[in-house]
Amino acid sequence: MADIPQLQKIASQVRRDIVRMVHAVNSGHPGGSLGCADFFTALYFDILQHDPQNWDMNGTNQDLFFLSNGHISPVFYSVLARSGYFPVAELATFRKLNSRLQGHPTTHEHLPGVRVASGSLGQGLSVAIGSALAKKLNGDNKLVYVLCGDGELQEGQVWEAAMYAAAKKVDNIIATIDFNGRQIDGDTDAVLPMGSLEAKWRAFGWEVINMNGNNMTDVIATLRIAKTFTGKQKPVMILMKTEMGQGVNFMMGSHKWHGVAPNDAQLAESLAQLEAMGDY
C-alpha cells in the first residue's frame, strides 16, 4: 500500500523546489510544474519500477518515463533529484550557465534520468512509442510512461503517434495528458478548442481513463488501474485533470503563471503555503 500522507509531503516539497528554482533565475514554468507535482511524485516514489542509482540510457528491465512537454522541467528535475538520480543540491543550478539542468530537459549534458530532449512540443509520444517497441523487441516486459500537455495536442505529430500506437497495438505504454485546460495565450478553449479529448482518444483506438491529478489517492489508484490495462492490444491514455499552479493559491485559476517566476514576496507567500521536508 502506498503511504499517501508521505507522498503528499514529498509533493509539497517538490512544489517548494519548483517555486524556489524558477524564482532563483527569474525564469521557467511554475504553473504546469505545480499542477503535475502529485503525478510526478506518485510516479517516481511509488509506481515506477526503476533504479535511480544505476541509471543508464537503455533502462533495460526498468520502467521508463518521457516528458514531452519539456517546459515543466522544474517538477521533473525535482523528482529526479529527490528520488536519487542526482544530488538535490544540483537543483540550485537550474537554468544557469554550465548546468546539466537546462531550461528544457536534454540528454546533451548527460543528466541522469533524462532520455531525450524535449521542449519543442509534440515529439515525446513518438519517442516513447519507439522505446516501447524496443522493449518488445528485447523481450523486456517493463512499461513506458509519457506525459504530454493538453495544449501540446495541437501539434499534428501527436496524432500521427496516436494513430500509430493504436494501429500497431503498442500496449506497453501508458500516456498521460496534463489536462489543465490552459496554455500560454489563455485557456485552451479560447486559443484552439479541441473538443472532447476523451472522445478523440477513444476514436483513435486508445483505452482512456480519467484521473484527478491533484488527488494523491486517485493518482495512485488510477496509475495502478492503468497498469492492468497494459498488454491488452491497446495503448493506454490517462486524461489527468489538474489545476495549473496547484498548491499556491494565487497561481491557480489562470494561465498567467504558465511561464512567469514569482518575485521575492510572491516566493515567500508561496512557501508559506507549502510544507517543507528539507529544502535544497
Next chain:
Amino acid sequence: MNITKYSEDKDTRGGFGEGLLELGRKNPNVVALCADLTGSLKMDAFEKEFPERFFQIGIAEANMMGIAAGLTIGGKIPFTGTFANFSTGRVYDQIRQSIAYSGKNVKICASHAGVTLGEDGATHQILEDLGLMKMLPGMTVINPCDHNQTKAATLAIAEHEGPVYLRFGRPKVPNITPPDQKFVIGKAVVLKEGKDVSIFCTGHLVIKALLAEELLAAKGINAEIINIHTIKPLDEEAILKSVAKTGCAVSCEEHQIAGGLGDSIAQVLAKKLPKPLEYVGVNDSFGESGTPDQLMTKYGMDVDDVVAAVLRAVGRK
C-alpha cells in the same frame, strides 16, 4: 582515363537496399522504418526477411523520426527510409531535437535527392538537404556516388555511433566503385591524380567529373578528381593536399550551391589556403519536371558545366 565499371548501370538506392539486407543478417539490432515508400527505397527485401524488425509507419515522417529516436533507447540501430525531401526539410525540428541534440544513433536514409528524381518535379526535388543536415552539430552527412559505394556506406554507418544522414538517389548510374572497396567515413577517395585543377565531386556528379576529365585532357588540362562522399566530417587534409598541388579547385554537387559541399570547401580554403574555387551546382533555383538527364543539363550540372567551371578556375590561377 579509362573508367572501369563493375556492373551494368545501377541505382544508388538499390545499393542501400542490398546493404540494409546484409546488415539485417549481420546485426540483430538493426531495425528499419519506412513512411510508405518501401519499394522506392528498396527496403522490401529487408521487410520480407525481417518483418518483426521492420516498421511501416505510414505517411507520418515526423512520427517516424521520433519512433526511430526512441528505438535507440534499448540499443536498436534504426534506419529510416523515405525521400530526401521528407527525410530532412519536412522533419527538421524532429531531427534537430529528438535525434541530433539528443545524440541518438539514428541513420536517416534518403532517396530521390536532387533533380535526378525527375518527372515528379520540384516539390520532391530537394536541393537543400545537405546544407540542412550538415548544419546540425554531431550529424554525419554522406552522399555516395554509385551503387557499390552506397552499399558500402550503408554497412559503414551501422558501425558508426551517432546520427547519420545518408543521401542517395533514383536513377541508374555507372557503377564505378570496386565492390570490395571499404567505405571509410570522412575519407575522400582520389579517383585520378592530376596537377592542374582539383575537382571535388560528390554523389551523381562524380561520374560527370570523370567524363569531363577526357575533354579537359584534350585541352591540355590534367585534372585531379576526388570523390568527397562524406560532406561532414569533411576530409580537409585531402582537400588541402590536392589544392596545394593544383592551385585551384572546382566543387561539383547535385545541390544548391549555397550551403552545399562547395561552401564547406570554400571555408577550408578561405581559412587555410586561399585559391580560386568554382562551383557546379544549382544556383538559387527550384527544379522542375523533366527527365534526369534533361534536368542535369538545364540546371547546370552536366559534363559541360564541369568543363566550363574548370576553365574558369584554371583561368583565375
